[in-house]
Amino acid sequence: MWTFVLGAGFVVLWSSGFVGATLGASAGGAITLLAWRFVLAAVLLLLWRRRISLCPRQIAVQAGLGLLSQGGYLYGVYQAADLGVAAGTSALVAALQPIAAAALGQVVLGERANIRQWAGLVGGLAGVALVVGGDVSGHPGTPLWAYALPFGAMLALVSATLLERRTTSEVPVADSLVVQCVVSALGFGTLAAATGQLAPPMTGSFWFAVLCVVVLSTFGGYGCYWLLLRRTSVTTTSSLLYLTPPVTMLAAWAMFGQQLTVSGLLGLVICFAAVALVLLPRKLSVPRSMMATCSSPMSSTPPRR
Template identity: 45%
Template sequence: MNVLLSAAFVLCWSSGFIGAKLGAGSANAVTVLMWRFLPLALVLALVSALVARASWRGLTARDVLRQTVIGALSQSGYLLTVYAAIQLGVSSGTTALIDGTQPLVAGALAGPLLRQYVSRRQWLGLWLGISGVAVVTLADASAVHGVPPWAYAVPFVGMLSLVAATFLESRTRTPVAPSVAMTVHCATSAVVFTALAAAFGATAPPAEGSFWLAVGWLVVLSTFGGYGLYWLVLRRSGVTRVNTLMFLMAPVTAIWGALMFGEPFGLQTGLGLALALVAVLVVHRGERPVTTRGSSGRSAAPAPVDERAVQGGR
């Protein structure tokens, strides 16, 4: 995988947590998310109608519905929990680390859900990753006052939402162009967040320039950069490499948040981040070729465990 593409993905994905922090200071989470996705969805729909119509050929209503569900899980559900956690006071670095355990959880669930072998080393990596999350979370909770304890569970919900979307994507038989997937996902998010903002009476954007700075930051860097590059890198290079990059998000975000917002970054935070990085090394060293069986009883082609956790359906 191209080094520049990898670096761009890490920075752009991490920028989403920083942008959420920027937006949290000027408006409600659903207000920021509504204005992030509503204009974007309209632009993408127009581009699809005028330029990318060929990408939609061959897709059925069922294919579009599946992408709608994937978008609701991987974008709407995931982002809502990230923004809510940060608005509740959870640091951007802690939120990024909790969300960054997604590859470990997906790898662990590959066994019971996809009938794939998960080694003891991979289970060890999962527990190391969880330990790192616990260490950083405790450090964050002790350094920041006024954050309800249950707020630290909110990012876990978003992480599980992304895991669910990953497994649903793994069972997608029809290839879907990244431009089509992004259009459907953003349109889904626009509908979801507009409905939520209307329900809470939070559709009106604030007058502060910082709000529109946060929205522009999120659209350009996070949506087109982070979210777009996530699926691009996933399809070009596979989930194993994406997983490795995902574990770089937490340290990058923690350092970025400390420099930009003065968020806590002490010895305990560094130890927790180190445990998370060790966890991914343990998991990837524990990969082995596996053979899965379908309903016909015939063996499928060997593939790494977590590679097929995302791409087994294609």
């Protein structure tokens, strides 16, 4: 039950980050939004968790996770958007994360995905392609190297996922978020100051967006992601990322009036079906009545042991 709640919360809260980014970036710019997002998150977490019980090695690992999952991932996505890479293109590249995580998880962690799960992973990528298919062109002046940024962001999140799975299962998620957000605040704050983008706009819409991405995306989305990763496999957790583009599409339609398309709705259905394939148990349970029949003396075939 808790796993289902975490999974549903993760999809909704992770998707909220794209909505918050739309609100905040339009009011103050992507780097400014990221800097103040993590400054506020770090301050709130430090006020709540004034003392963390982590050794230097654990702090170093959590700092690395923050640089990868928050710094590398978010910077790649936001900077690509600033350079003109279409949101659909970034979403398609991000949708490679479950497949990359499943493939590398087999090598690094020994977690095996079966044929049905691989079919679901490939099907989910096709579903995301339908959802974002109308927004993959980009702007004419976008430099070619900018398209490498979403790939770098995707690989950063994959690397963080595998690193967390291997090293930090004993670290409380709250302590993890403290270290990660402090590192991200220092990184994005330094970047914003160096590029002259640290001063925030004194508008209600900007600070409302900052508050939304702090509470919903940082505390909620990332918190659910790490908790879910500790309860399930890398393949299971990563596959839920397929549901974030369709949920974001519905949120953008409800909040910003963006048009829904037939292909987008079809992609939504395919994404849900694909994730269902991944999440189905490996072996369906056999009813007790059938087991009793199979083990009855009247059965001509002895039961397997």
